[in-house]
Amino acid sequence: MTAPRVSVLMSVLNGEAYLGDAIDSILGQTFPDFEFIIVDNGSTDRTAAIIRGYDDARIVPVTNRQTLSLSQSLNVGLARAKGIYVARLDADDVALPDRLSRQVAVLDAQPEVALVASAWTTFGEDGIAQMVPGPVPPLDHGAILTALATRNVLTHSSITFRRDVAAALGGYDETFTYCMDYDLYFRIAATHRLAVIEEPLVAVRIHGNQITRAPDWQIPRSREILRVADAARTLSFLTAAERRRARDHATRLCLRLARLSFRKLHLLDATGWLIRALRRAPATAICLAAHSLRRDRRAEPPAHHA
Numbered sequence: 001m002t003a004p005r006v007s008v009l010m011s012v013l014n015g016e017a018y019l020g021d022a023i024d025s026i027l028g029q030t031f032p033d034f035e036f037i038i039v040d041n042g043s044t045d046r047t048a049a050i051i052r053g054y055d056d057a058r059i060v061p062v063t064n065r066q067t068l069s070l071s072q073s074l075n076v077g078l079a080r081a082k083g084i085y086v087a088r089l090d091a092d093d094v095a096l097p098d099r100l101s102r103q104v105a106v107l108d109a110q111p112e113v114a115l116v117a118s119a120w121t122t123f124g125e126d127g128i129a130q131m132v133p134g135p136v137p138p139l140d141h142g143a144i145l146t147a148l149a150t151r152n153v154l155t156h157s158s159i160t161f162r163r164d165v166a167a168a169l170g171g172y173d174e175t176f177t178y179c180m181d182y183d184l185y186f187r188i189a190a191t192h193r194l195a196v197i198e199e200p201l202v203a204v205r206i207h208g209n210q211i212t213r214a215p216d217w218q219i220p221r222s223r224e225i226l227r228v229a230d231a232a233r234t235l236s237f238l239t240a241a242e243r244r245r246a247r248d249h250a251t252r253l254c255l256r257l258a259r260l261s262f263r264k265l266h267l268l269d270a271t272g273w274l275i276r277a278l279r280r281a282p283a284t285a286i287c288l289a290a291h292s293l294r295r296d297r298r299a300e301p302p303a304h305h306a
Contacts, residue, residue: 004058006034006100007083007163011073012091016046018205022091027056031100034087035060039077042067071172071180078163078171087160088181092205094123095157099201103160106195113141114192115161115185117154118201133200141193148185149232149245152225156181158202165192178217179224186228190237219260226253251280 008026012019026036039062040048051061062077078086085107089095099118106116119136137153138144147153159181169187172180185194232238232246254277261269 003082003084004033004035005083006031006085006087006104006160007081008034008036008087008089008100009039009074009077009081010037010089010091011039011041011070011077012043012047013041013067013073014043014045014047015091016043016050018092019047019050021094022089023050023054023059025094025096026089027054027058028097029095029100030098031104034058034100035081035083037062037077037080039064039073041070041073069174069177071174071176074180075171075174078166081163083163085160086163086166088156088158089202090157090204093157094203094205096201096203100160102197102199102201106197107160107162110193110195112193113195114165115159115188116195116197117160118158118197119199120155120158121200121203122206123203124206134204136198137196139196139198141189141195144194144196145189145238146242146245148182148189149229149238149242150249152179152182152185154181154185154196155202155204157204161188162192176224176227178221179228182225182228183231186232186235190235219257222253222257222260226250226257229253247280251277254280 010022015022023036023038026034036056036058037060038051040051041064048063051059060080062080064073064076068076074088085104087095087100087103103116103118107113117137120134122134134155135153138147144153161184165188166184169184173183173187174180176183188194229246229250233243233250235243238246254273258270258273258277261267261273
């Protein structure tokens, strides 16, 4: 049996509310030569039944016996993939009909490009008919790296990458819970080029059950972003200016972690993060801290006197 050109990779945990829309968006692609690996990551709702309800030979269901982290679950699916390219989609998002055809065309035409992303739109409970355009990431490799030095400008659901390149890197780093995609971009960029398609090819759903709405996610996620930023400071393929941007980004993250820790009254942690910020870039840390204090003072309500 001939291997498919593309392996679409999805991990889903208790995704009954939106999974059908995501599956339908892949099965409705104008590019038909794909397998669709859906990893049920230990769901306890109707997720498994929804997957079984589709009679399409391209769907490859995989079931984790216990719930894993997202990076671990994606690696389970990646190990099963047979396609030349791997396209990611989260179980609550929707791929637009020509997403696969557009990204396959870029990767076929540019062998030096190992990962292609796209712009995206967002939508909420009103449905995909009410999509709102998102930001357009930088389009060429150098500009993408410059932007990545200070923030993750790519959305995970929009990426398609060469399976052999990702496999040679060991897939997703399973020590990441939140930022496995951000880390992967830099590791791929060490040996290959990145690209972005200007038009939106995916719609990202905004809803109340997203991980970014969960309590206490900000500190662990910020710590993971800091790991990526600190690693970027030492990457030889980045320019000196990009490494400085990554250093300043890491300094801002340390100050953010200090502020988040202080709000939780974790004073020792807050002090530690302030010290880390000063060690990375003393002048930057002092300027940013002073700016933050001025902003907080402006935000204070005026005093009322009896």
